[in-house]
Amino acid sequence: MWKVTRFAASSRSRLFSTAIPAPCMVHKRGADILHDPWFNKDTGFPLTERDRLGLRGLLPPRIISFQEQYDRFMSSYRSLEKNTHGQSDKIVSLSKWRILNRLHDRNETLYYRALIDNIKEFAPIIYTPTVGLVCQNYCGLYRRPRGMYFSAKDKGEMMSMIYNWPAPQVDMIVLTDGSRILGLGDLGVQGIGIPVGKLDMYVAAAGINPQRILPIMLDVGTNNQKLLDDRLYLGLRQPRLEGEEYLSIVDEFMEAVHARWPKAIVQFEDFQMKWAFETLKRYRHKFCMFNDDIQGTAGVALAGLLGTVRAQGRPLSDFAKQKIVIVGAGSAGLGVLNMAVQAVSRMSGCSETAAKSQFFLIDKNGLVTTERSNLDPAAVPFAKNPRDLEGLAEGASIIEVVKKVKPHVLLGLSGVGGVFNEQVLKAMRESVSTKPAIFAMSNPTMNAECTAIDAFNHAGENIVFASGSPFENVDLGNGRAGHVNQANNMYLFPGIGLGSLLSGAHHITDGMLQAASEWYSLGAVEV
Numbered sequence: 154m155w156k157v158t159r160f161a162a163s164s165r166s167r168l169f170s171t172a173i174p175a176p177c178m179v180h181k182r183g184a185d186i187l188h189d190p191w192f193n194k195d196t197g198f199p200l201t202e203r204d205r206l207g208l209r210g211l212l213p214p215r216i217i218s219f220q221e222q223y224d225r226f227m228s229s230y231r232s233l234e235k236n237t238h239g240q241s242d243k244i245v246s247l248s249k250w251r252i253l254n255r256l257h258d259r260n261e262t263l264y265y266r267a268l269i270d271n272i273k274e275f276a277p278i279i280y281t282p283t284v285g286l287v288c289q290n291y292c293g294l295y296r297r298p299r300g301m302y303f304s305a306k307d308k309g310e311m312m313s314m315i316y317n318w319p320a321p322q323v324d325m326i327v328l329t330d331g332s333r334i335l336g337l338g339d340l341g342v343q344g345i346g347i348p349v350g351k352l353d354m355y356v357a358a359a360g361i362n363p364q365r366i367l368p369i370m371l372d373v374g375t376n377n378q379k380l381l382d383d384r385l386y387l388g389l390r391q392p393r394l395e396g397e398e399y400l401s402i403v404d405e406f407m408e409a410v411h412a413r414w415p416k417a418i419v420q421f422e423d424f425q426m427k428w429a430f431e432t433l434k435r436y437r438h439k440f441c442m443f444n445d446d447i448q449g450t451a452g453v454a455l456a457g458l459l460g461t462v463r464a465q466g467r468p469l470s471d472f473a474k475q476k477i478v479i480v481g482a483g484s485a486g487l488g489v490l491n492m493a494v495q496a497v498s499r500m501s502g503c504s505e506t507a508a509k510s511q512f513f514l515i516d517k518n519g520l521v522t523t524e525r526s527n528l529d530p531a532a533v534p535f536a537k538n539p540r541d542l543e544g545l546a547e548g549a550s551i552i553e554v555v556k557k558v559k560p561h562v563l564l565g566l567s568g569v570g571g572v573f574n575e576q577v578l579k580a581m582r583e584s585v586s587t588k589p590a591i592f593a594m595s596n597p598t599m600n601a602e603c604t605a606i607d608a609f610n611h612a613g614e615n616i617v618f619a620s621g622s623p624f625e626n627v628d629l630g631n632g633r634a635g636h637v638n639q640a641n642n643m644y645l646f647p648g649i650g651l652g653s654l655l656s657g658a659h660h661i662t663d664g665m666l667q668a669a670s671e672w673y674s675l676g677a678v679e680v
């Protein structure tokens with residue numbers, strides 16, 4: 154989790170170092186090159202290349218070096234910051250996104266250089282939280298297509314469509330059906346911003362070749378009535394496909410992709426829970442794929458949980474004794490719970506059933522117990538037996554659970570902003586831990602379970618705090634700062650993809666994610 158600056162620095166030297174094809178032959182000429190962001194060097198083309206590629210006369214005569222172009226871009230970016238000073242955060246963030254997006258569309262080499270060198274500053278623009286705003290306003294912001302779109306209307310055509318993609322090789326795909334974009338719900342085709350942003354992270358953090366990434370939207374309709382009523386909406390105007398109809402579209406897509414690129418890794422992203430679990434089960438032993446919300450989030454949360462034990466100055470084996478309350482029983486919350494239980498069981502040598510005893514799961518109906526009817530099958534293994542609860546009943550509220558359990562860790566993946574309210578945070582002062590952890594992991598910022606300021610103000614200064622979207626460190630007075638860690642799967646998935654690519658793995662296993670998160674926990678948490 155946790156420190157963007159660190160991976161930015163290390164990735165700089167690795168820029169595009171992996172999976173690089175043999176030196177690229179450009180088969181285009183003239184204006185086609187200038188309009189191709191993969192090859193365009195803008196005014197940077199030297200005279201020899203201008204002659205060879207038929208560019209003479211198509212560019213102003215002066216040659217501007219890459220560094221000068223970079224400086225010019227950064228100076229426009231800084232003037233935009235000055236010119237938008239005092240305007241609303243939304244306007245400023247969207248303006249920043251626009252200027253970066255224009256560069257992305259024009260000259261990818263310069264774009265990724267700027268992104269890598271300024272990752273800490275640009276990540277919140279191309280990724281959460283701004284990417285959420287971009288997805289919400291995608292139809293208005295749309296200028297040029299990026300990635301590929303497969304829709305329910307393309308059934309039977311996908312095998313030929315996949316050959317429309319211009320790059321000969323693709324290593325990394327991020328796929329969404331737009332059904333649960335961050336904590337913003339069903340955004341239909343507008344969710345394409347998420348695969349684009351995630352793949353930018355693959356390039357910036359893992360050095361994946363930008364010509365070998367492919368963001369994909371699988372448009373099977375939307376149940377968002379506002380979008381269906383919007384005449385500018387760019388996706389299919391129909392309700393989402395369900396059941397076998399839905400699965401047959403995903404099946405066809407997966408077959409088509411792997412027919413053309415058998416070794417491509419597919420990251421499933423922001424699928425609503427039922428399809429997140431179903432597709433993971435369906436494809437994980439057949440293709441090299443993983444679900445980032447279930448597995449990537451679990452890996453990064455476990456790194457944070459283990460890092461917290463280290464930050465408390467305790468031996469790692471103490472993790473097995475920690476009481477952990479997880480708020481949110483969706484794809485992310487259950488993914489974390491699964492992996493954390495496996496870790497406890499492995500560390501302490503106890504059974505997974507015994508390991509579950511220290512975890513408490515809460516969803517929108519409160520504490521999840523075996524008395525709950527219609528419980529999602531994925532949550533069933535974590536339902537508490539009321540006999541073991543000592544005074545807590547089915548459906549107990551967050552505050553009731555926190556007061557009773559006095560947990561070491563309160564972790565939110567509910568998608569509900571502010572659900573860790575003042576009362577809940579104050580109750581964390583009674584935690585059995587001297588350094589309790591509060592992880593408000595939902596995205597984007599407005600969906601975080603609490604803000605950093607509220608966490609430090611109400612729960613006390615001695616907490617370990619992490620959030621899914623970035624917050625500023627909190628000024629605790631007297632020169633002290635409450636440190637904000639970022640608990641976001643972006644700190645794990647680039648490494649998972651890169652490791653799988655380099656090792657030629659055929660499948661991505663829970664063990665691989667577990668190992669990644671344990672290694673990562675070494676430097677995970679700052680307090």
Ligand SMILES: NC(=O)C1=CN([C@@H]2O[C@H](COP(=O)(O)OP(=O)(O)OC[C@H]3O[C@@H](n4cnc5c(N)ncnc54)[C@H](O)[C@@H]3O)[C@@H](O)[C@H]2O)C=CC1
Nearest residue numbers: 335336481482483484485516517567568595596621641642
């Ligand atoms: N920081 C990170 O790396 C990640 C963060 N997330 C965030 O986690 C959130 C949830 O994602 P998913 O699990 O995929 O969503 P989901 O829709 O599958 O699950 C949401 C869960 O929250 C529960 N919930 C809703 N309102 C609640 C309330 N008032 N109190 C307690 N529980 C409540 C629901 O019952 C459900 O179990 C989203 O905001 C997403 O952005 C997801 C993946 C990674």
Ligand SMILES: CC(=O)C(=O)O
Nearest residue numbers: 335423446596641642
């Ligand atoms: C970070 C992420 O994957 C999510 O919020 O869905």
Ligand SMILES: [Mg+2]
Nearest residue numbers: 335422423446
């Ligand atoms: Mg996600």
